[in-house]
Amino acid sequence: MVPIEISGVTLTYDTPSGKVPGVKDISVAIKPSEFVCIVGPSGCGKSTLLNMIAGFLTPAEGEIRIDGKKVDGHGLDRGMVFQDFAQLFPWRTALGNVCFGLEMKGVPKDEREKIAREQLRLVKLEKFCSSYPHHMSGGMQQRVAIARALAYNPSVLLMDEPFAALDALTRDDMQRLLADVWRETRKTVIYVTHNVSEAVYLADRVLVMSPHPGTVKIDLPVTLPRPRDPLSIEFIEHQKILLDHLGHAAGGGAQTQHA
Amino acid sequence: MSDAAAVVGRPDARVGRQTWRTAWRNTFPFLVVAALWEIVAWLGVFPRQLFPPIEDIAARFVSLTASGILEHHTVDTVLRLLAGFGLAAVFGVAIGVAMGRSRRAEDILLPLISIVAPIPGLAYAPLFLLWFGLGNLPSILLVGFVSAFPVIFNSWTGVKAVKEIWLRSAQAMGADDRRLFRQVILPGALPYILTGLRLGLAQAWRILIAVEMLAAVPWGLGWLIFGARKFLDTDAMMSGIVIIALLGLALEKFVFKKIEDYTVVRWGMVK
Amino acid sequence: MDDRTRSLIRGGVSIVCVAALYEIVARSGHFSPALMPTLPTIARTLIASIADGTMIWHAAFTLYRVMVGFVLAIAVGVPLGIAMARFPRVENFCLPLISALMPIPSFSLVPLFMLWFGIGNTTTILIVLYAATFSVVFNTWSGVRAVNPLWLRAAGAMGADERRLFWKVIIPGASPFIITGMRQAFLRSWIAVVGAEMIAASDWGLGWVIFDAKEFLNTDIMLAALIVIGAIGYVFERLVFGSIERATVQRWGMVRAAKG
Ligand SMILES: Nc1ncnc2c1ncn2[C@@H]1O[C@H](COP(=O)(O)OP(=O)(O)O)[C@@H](O)[C@H]1O
Numbered sequence: 100m101v102p103i104e105i106s107g108v109t110l111t112y113d114t115p116s117g118k119v120p121g122v123k124d125i126s127v128a129i130k131p132s133e134f135v136c137i138v139g140p141s142g143c144g145k146s147t148l149l150n151m152i153a154g155f156l157t158p159a160e161g162e163i164r165i166d167g168k169k170v171d172g173h174g175l176d177r178g179m180v181f182q183d184f185a186q187l188f189p190w191r192t193a194l195g196n197v198c199f200g201l202e203m204k205g206v207p208k209d210e211r212e213k214i215a216r217e218q219l220r221l222v223k224l225e226k227f228c229s230s231y232p233h234h235m236s237g238g239m240q241q242r243v244a245i246a247r248a249l250a251y252n253p254s255v256l257l258m259d260e261p262f263a264a265l266d267a268l269t270r271d272d273m274q275r276l277l278a279d280v281w282r283e284t285r286k287t288v289i290y291v292t293h294n295v296s297e298a299v300y301l302a303d304r305v306l307v308m309s310p311h312p313g314t315v316k317i318d319l320p321v322t323l324p325r326p327r328d329p330l331s332i333e334f335i336e337h338q339k340i341l342l343d344h345l346g347h348a349a350g351g352g353a354q355t356q357h358a
Numbered sequence: 359m360s361d362a363a364a365v366v367g368r369p370d371a372r373v374g375r376q377t378w379r380t381a382w383r384n385t386f387p388f389l390v391v392a393a394l395w396e397i398v399a400w401l402g403v404f405p406r407q408l409f410p411p412i413e414d415i416a417a418r419f420v421s422l423t424a425s426g427i428l429e430h431h432t433v434d435t436v437l438r439l440l441a442g443f444g445l446a447a448v449f450g451v452a453i454g455v456a457m458g459r460s461r462r463a464e465d466i467l468l469p470l471i472s473i474v475a476p477i478p479g480l481a482y483a484p485l486f487l488l489w490f491g492l493g494n495l496p497s498i499l500l501v502g503f504v505s506a507f508p509v510i511f512n513s514w515t516g517v518k519a520v521k522e523i524w525l526r527s528a529q530a531m532g533a534d535d536r537r538l539f540r541q542v543i544l545p546g547a548l549p550y551i552l553t554g555l556r557l558g559l560a561q562a563w564r565i566l567i568a569v570e571m572l573a574a575v576p577w578g579l580g581w582l583i584f585g586a587r588k589f590l591d592t593d594a595m596m597s598g599i600v601i602i603a604l605l606g607l608a609l610e611k612f613v614f615k616k617i618e619d620y621t622v623v624r625w626g627m628v629k
Numbered sequence: 630m631d632d633r634t635r636s637l638i639r640g641g642v643s644i645v646c647v648a649a650l651y652e653i654v655a656r657s658g659h660f661s662p663a664l665m666p667t668l669p670t671i672a673r674t675l676i677a678s679i680a681d682g683t684m685i686w687h688a689a690f691t692l693y694r695v696m697v698g699f700v701l702a703i704a705v706g707v708p709l710g711i712a713m714a715r716f717p718r719v720e721n722f723c724l725p726l727i728s729a730l731m732p733i734p735s736f737s738l739v740p741l742f743m744l745w746f747g748i749g750n751t752t753t754i755l756i757v758l759y760a761a762t763f764s765v766v767f768n769t770w771s772g773v774r775a776v777n778p779l780w781l782r783a784a785g786a787m788g789a790d791e792r793r794l795f796w797k798v799i800i801p802g803a804s805p806f807i808i809t810g811m812r813q814a815f816l817r818s819w820i821a822v823v824g825a826e827m828i829a830a831s832d833w834g835l836g837w838v839i840f841d842a843k844e845f846l847n848t849d850i851m852l853a854a855l856i857v858i859g860a861i862g863y864v865f866e867r868l869v870f871g872s873i874e875r876a877t878v879q880r881w882g883m884v885r886a887a888k889g
Pocket residue numbers: 112113114119120121139140141142143144145146147148313
């Protein structure tokens with residue numbers, strides 16, 4: 100897929116009560132088809148960084164290049180999944196939601212429904228095409244959101260704690276599903292989480308961020324073979340390393356899942 | 359799934375008894391009130407002309423209906439309602455949405471509306487009668503003017519309350535401004551807009567009945583009950599009130615309930 | 630210039646423009662000054678009528694009618710709403726009646742009440758009562774039913790008996806709805822009293838003034854009375870109910886539960 104270069108990116112929020120540092124001087128190079136997890140305590144600027152890559156925020160300094168092109172506003176080369184279940188449009192069925200991006204692209208009706216069905220099959224929801232979001236569980240809604248972000252075939256998938264509001268069992272399923280989807284589609288994925296085991300399970304590479312101001316502290320590759328076994332010694336070792344770094348970064352703000 | 363459907367669909371003596379019980383429970387209070395009314399009427403505490411027994415009212419209702427007079431009044435009232443409320447719906451939604459979308463429109467219109475809106479609608483009636491004469495024109499204009507405010511306020515709130523995350527998702531999927539508006543902002547604001555239309559219609563209905571009494575229109579339910587007073591014709595007056603109650607109930611229960619069931623309820627945006 | 634000042638300036642400009650437009654039309658001579666008095670005329674009339682006390686008397690009459698009706702509506706509505714929510718029998722009996730009566734506009738009862746009670750205070754107060762009661766009943770009823778069962782269980786576990794459960798949990802828990810109901814009820818009373826006075830009052834009352842002014846083409850008095858009506862409504866809606874809300878449900882972080 101495509102590489103992403105983040106070079107010297109800084110952003111400060113202007114609030115009525117003064118300037119709040121968002122992120123400061125972050126530089127990262129991401130390879131095509133790489134699965135990168137960003138972990139860090141809340142408030143360390145993970146969402147800020149992701150929103151800049153998505154084009155919702157413009158960095159005050161530095162720049163972000165996707166496939167060599169400078170990011171300027173949102174574009175169809177990136178798909179985005181948020182944490183909030185409410186991101187789906189309640190007035191559209193699952194299929195209608197997944198079709199949205201294709202509709203904006205001008206894909207004819209038959210074709211976009213075919214693609215949307217295919218995407219819903221990928222997230223194992225082919226039976227729920229005509230259901231409205233409010234009739235689906237949180238996990239199903241997030242799967243629709245993933246299908247929706249993939250449907251118009253962006254080369255980059257940006258995910259901001261997409262499974263944080265799910266229960267632990269559902270979250271395990273979703274992680275497996277996402278790993279499968281990634282293996283099939285080979286998108287470049289940037290995945291924000293504050294859950295260390297999630298990061299070790301999914302990532303090729305984990306970036307640990309620390310707050311005040313938000314900077315990338317460690318850049319740790321994860322080379323365990325896939326599919327990964329969360330109970331293996333190596334897996335737990337990786338988790339430990341990350342937790343150690345996070346402990347320094349935040350004084351213990353992060354949490355494990357497979358405790 | 360299919361099993362559950364079969365259970366529900368099976369004709370069941372208990373289900374039949376249940377509906378019958380509900381029906382009885384809903385009619386019983388009316389029977390009690392009717393009986394009390396009858397007793398008071400027959401005791402002759404008040405003159406029969408002022409407090410007629412129910413059979414008098416029913417007889418009058420039937421004769422007024424048979425002669426087509428009640429229908430004529432009803433049709434005229436409903437037409438005025440549709441005309442006035444139609445104006446309010448079109449202009450109200452347009453103004454409200456414009457205010458929600460554009461800061462400039464909001465800054466300009468909000469102060470004017472906040473000055474005009476808090477005054478009870480009927481208080482404008484004499485002014486409208488002076489400026490536009492008697493009859494249909496002032497009635498319809500006043501109904502439209504008054505019922506536009508809830509529509510404006512709710513459309514405005516609704517557009518502002520559209521979730522940020524929907525806008526972001528749609529933008530991330532490449533929606534331009536026009537499509538953002540049609541595909542996200544309008545449906546997203548719809549629960550509020552419908553609430554506004556519903557409140558507006560209720561308002562229009564109340565104002566219309568009153569304004570028909572004041573504007574000297576030749577036909578209409580408001581005029582019917584007001585005119586009946588001069589002849590101490592309580593029967594005709596009660597007949598008019600019954601029709602007004604039924605129409606009010608029908609507007610509430612059928613028109614808007616149907617629209618809401620089909621849209622925002624189906625989408626799970628309201629319970 | 631920040632956003633707030635720009636909003637204020639735009640708002641001010643828009644009000645001034647509309648006022649100027651009105652003034653120009655009024656002075657152009659296209660319409661009779663009796664129908665379209667100039668703004669200074671309206672202001673003079675307003676000040677004069679307040680100074681000689683007539684407007685104050687009109688307002689006092691209207692407020693008296695509205696207050697009596699409104700207080701009666703609360704006295705009837707709150708207990709009834711609570712009773713309906715607590716006792717299924719009361720609910721079964723009252724709910725169908727209320728659902729049938731609620732859609733009847735209060736104005737449509739004015740001619741009937743005039744027949745029964747004549748012109749004057751009784752009729753107007755009863756119309757206000759009719760207009761206001763249902764909002765109070767309905768909101769109280771919904772409020773008591775909407776009290777979070779968790780609170781009841783928690784209070785029960787802490788040893789609250791029936792009586793204290795009622796006063797310490799149910800009433801405060803339902804209060805956002807009850808306050809909303811009162812607010813709605815006042816709004817309706819205010820609308821109803823103006824309408825009722827137009828048709829069924831004599832000599833005093835703001836509604837009567839407006840309608841009477843029409844007969845004599847006293848548009849300036851009419852508009853002056855409109856201003857007074859708007860001002861009183863505003864004071865109650867914003868200042869009175871607004872501060873009640875701020876002092877109670879907003880302080881407790883309970884958002885207003887139902888919208889009018
Ligand atoms: N819209 C905003 N306005 C002001 N400050 C913000 C805003 N969004 C985030 N911040 C601040 O920027 C910092 C980073 O926030 P964020 O990127 O949301 O962190 P994370 O996603 O890691 O929890 C925090 O201190 C937060 O308070």
